[in-house]
Amino acid sequence: MGQLDEKVTLVTGGSTGIGLAIARRFAAEGATVYLTGRSKAEMDEAVRTVGERAVGIRSDVSDLDDLDRLFAQIRERSGRLDVVVANAGFGELARLGEITEEHYDKTFDTNGKGTLFTVQKALPLMSRGASVIVLSSTNASTGVRGMTTY
DSSP, X not given: OOTTTTOEEEETTTTSHHHHHHHHHHHHXXXXXXXXXXXHHHHHHHHHHHOXXXXXXEXXXXXXXXXXXXXHHHHHHTSOEEEEXXXXXXXXXXXXXXXXXXXXXXXXXXXIIIHHHHHHHHGGGEEEEEEEEEOOOGGGTSOOTTSSOO
């Protein structure tokens, strides 16, 4: 028996990196794991990697219509969520003097708006005692070459 037997979980940005590692662990602990990602090919590979407990849904957290479709599918299939991991994030190297409005919009639509509305739109599906886990970056506290003025 796993610690997450019979739990229904969502991991945004679950097709690669930390999100995929979380999805694999949740599945190993017995959870049904909904994974999201923008790339169908990466999503298909992630579902294969995670196994039979994985359900892949192509979704972009910066697109509110995509989020509505995501939560409608979860509602229809499972009826609830016990754990939401708001992991989807985006980073692109750009020096301060090179950042464009398009770069800003893409970054903040994913990292800010996407995180906020993922959690907000999940609320109606969340069971009593459910958990929300929000991941972020060390970039706020650790300098990265290529993301400074030098």
